């Protein structure tokens with residue numbers, strides 16, 4: 001667990017680069033994804049577990065600072081964020097590890113199927 005003050009600091013730094021995030025509760029913050037620029041906020045960051053991912057593109061990571069690095073945030077800020085989580089001693093639980101899901105070879109992403117009628121509906125979802 002990180003303290004509320006530290007959490008507010010991390011949140012503040014993310015809001016600077018990603019815009020005002022929407023708090024979904026349970027430390028989950030939702031942002032517009034800077035990697036795919038989807039028109040809906042599909043990038044989700046967890047301030048406790050530090051895991052972040054975009055539900056549209058493949059952007060994801062296990063640490064908040066890796067997200068900040070990708071967004072060219074000042075090194076001082078990244079250092080401070082790393083320190084906050086280091087001091088909080090966050091240790092991932094075994095079942096908390098990232099699990100890679102293998103998709104069948106015939107799987108196609110929705111972007112490969114733009115010609116089908118469901119595409120627009122699904123994409124706008």
Ligand SMILES: [Zn+2]
Pocket residue numbers: 033034035036037038042043054055056057058059
């Ligand atoms: Zn994305």
